[in-house]
Amino acid sequence: MRVETRRPPVPQAGASANRAGANSGAEWRGGTTPQPKKAARIYLTDAQRQIDFPTGENTLSISRAAGIWTMTASDINLARYSDPEVVKHYVGVEGLQRSEAYLFDKYIPSGAAVLDIGVGGGRTTPFLSAKASAYVGVDFSQGMVDACAAKFPALEFHRADACDLGRFEDASFDVVVFSFNGIDYIQSDEARARCMREVNRVLRLDGRFFFSSHNARSLLVWPMLRGATPVQQVWRALLAIGRSAGLAARRWPTRAFREGKGYLVDPTEHGVVTFVSTPEVIAVEAGFAGFRVDEIVNGLYPENPPAIFTPWYYYSLAKAGRPTLPPNVKPPIGWQP
Numbered sequence: 660m661r662v663e664t665r666r667p668p669v670p671q672a673g674a675s676a677n678r679a680g681a682n683s684g685a686e687w688r689g690g691t692t693p694q695p696k697k698a699a700r701i702y703l704t705d706a707q708r709q710i711d712f713p714t715g716e717n718t719l720s721i722s723r724a725a726g727i728w729t730m731t732a733s734d735i736n737l738a739r740y741s742d743p744e745v746v747k748h749y750v751g752v753e754g755l756q757r758s759e760a761y762l763f764d765k766y767i768p769s770g771a772a773v774l775d776i777g778v779g780g781g782r783t784t785p786f787l788s789a790k791a792s793a794y795v796g797v798d799f800s801q802g803m804v805d806a807c808a809a810k811f812p813a814l815e816f817h818r819a820d821a822c823d824l825g826r827f828e829d830a831s832f833d834v835v836v837f838s839f840n841g842i843d844y845i846q847s848d849e850a851r852a853r854c855m856r857e858v859n860r861v862l863r864l865d866g867r868f869f870f871s872s873h874n875a876r877s878l879l880v881w882p883m884l885r886g887a888t889p890v891q892q893v894w895r896a897l898l899a900i901g902r903s904a905g906l907a908a909r910r911w912p913t914r915a916f917r918e919g920k921g922y923l924v925d926p927t928e929h930g931v932v933t934f935v936s937t938p939e940v941i942a943v944e945a946g947f948a949g950f951r952v953d954e955i956v957n958g959l960y961p962e963n964p965p966a967i968f969t970p971w972y973y974y975s976l977a978k979a980g981r982p983t984l985p986p987n988v989k990p991p992i993g994w995q996p
């Protein structure tokens with residue numbers, strides 16, 4: 660089935676903040692079943708093409724030629740990551756980010772059993788599998804899994820959702836990686852908490868979880884001037900100014916920016932619905948799931964610009980003995996230390 664987003668979503672009754680507007684114009688492909696049910700709350704501005712789900716409403720209303728359909732946001736992300744063009748893109752992406760190289764070198768011992776979630780086209784596979792005693796890659800996109808299996812026939816890959824790692828025993832890994840902001844494509848706060856608990860479950864005590872998450876407070880683009888010639892520096896600075904204008908115009912009006920947490924459509928990442936956060940938000944979620952935060956590295960490492968220039972942060976968590984509640988945080992309902 661093909662669901663098109665060319666026509667503007669119609670404002671839903673009861674969603675007073677809505678405005679009708681054009682979506683990204685992309686076509687979503689995949690096995691999405693339209694569900695003509697509850698109204699999604701969409702905070703959409705025409706020019707910015709932002710969909711701002713403050714709490715992860717998990718539904719998104721999309722117009723179709725003959726009417727209005729409702730589909731879940733996670734279906735959209737799965738459809739995007741199942742698109743052969745997107746799969747091809749990730750198969751072609753190679754090399755570790757410097758932040759990853761730094762964290763993996765520092766914290767992953769030789770002989771670790773490694774689970775690589777959201778493995779995509781296998782960018783991290785050669786590095787993580789090289790010194791592992793066991794390596795398994797999983798992704799919720801069958802296209803990504805098939806591409807990895809073809810690229811690395813000697814290694815193990817499965818289709819699995821990060822929120823349900825039921826195929827793996829408790830305490831069966833030393834290291835879990837969800838690289839390149841993959842955790843941000845989980846579409847509700849509840850589902851992300853489930854993912855964190857699942858990762859905690861499959862890790863051994865003191866095992867490590869590495870992931871990155873987009874910075875909700877990112878507003879400007881940092882010019883990467885290191886190692887550039889003077890001419891390149893001028894060009895990169897101009898480019899950064901131009902891109903900053905676009906990013907600031909999109910991000911500034913959003914609730915996610917103001918509150919330091921929320922769900923936005925990312926036009927630079929195939930139009931997927933993306934969670935954005937701050938280190939404070941992640942620290943609370945990690946504590947609830949039974950992790951302690953050991954280190955946070957700027958996504959632009961070794962550069963360390965201020966938060967408004969930081970696109971994402973890389974987190975190194977360790978499985979602690981029990982869930983923890985950071986100081987000054989109100990306990991959630993049902994909290995049992």
Ligand SMILES: C[S@@+](CC[C@H](N)C(=O)[O-])C[C@H]1O[C@@H](n2cnc3c(N)ncnc32)[C@H](O)[C@@H]1O
Nearest residue numbers: 740777778779782798799800820821839841844
């Ligand atoms: C931004 S890509 C990164 C791919 C790869 N890790 C890399 O760094 O090149 C995010 C990946 O996470 C996968 N993904 C997103 N949500 C997922 C989920 N809930 N469970 C498993 N994989 C997921 C996507 O299919 C995609 O392959």
